[in-house]
Amino acid sequence: MEITGIISGLIVGIVIGVLGRLVVPGRQRIPIWLTIVIGVVAALIGTAIAAGLGVADTGGVDWIELVIQIALAALGVSLTAGMYVKRRE
Template structure:
């Protein structure tokens, strides 16, 4: 149970960072919020594609879905809080 929670936090942090790197412009969002939005994206990817395969391969559809979901969460968070991209 605890390893699943720690794994989800690590997976969410990676997903959140990848989502912010893929998005154009600068997002003025803290690291904690990035991890939380990444965890939400990871949970959405897990929910849509189900449990990961036990054959040891990488589940690319789950990763891509999780990143896209995290991007959506970052955009929605930025729109709600007004802390989206700054213009240079």
């Protein structure tokens, strides 16, 4: 994998993580680096799910894949925020 692939993967992960965090209501008390990690993982898993469903490569923007990735990121943020707060108290 080239460095541009890694950098673009991180950028997509940041965007997906932030969008997933925005979808979850309320304040999440987790660090931004954890949001980025959740976004990268959600982007990878979401792409795999979309490929399995056959909607990963469509003409134009892959809206279904994007919705899957954001939903996974929102789920990851909410689960992690719940566990992170309980662990820190």
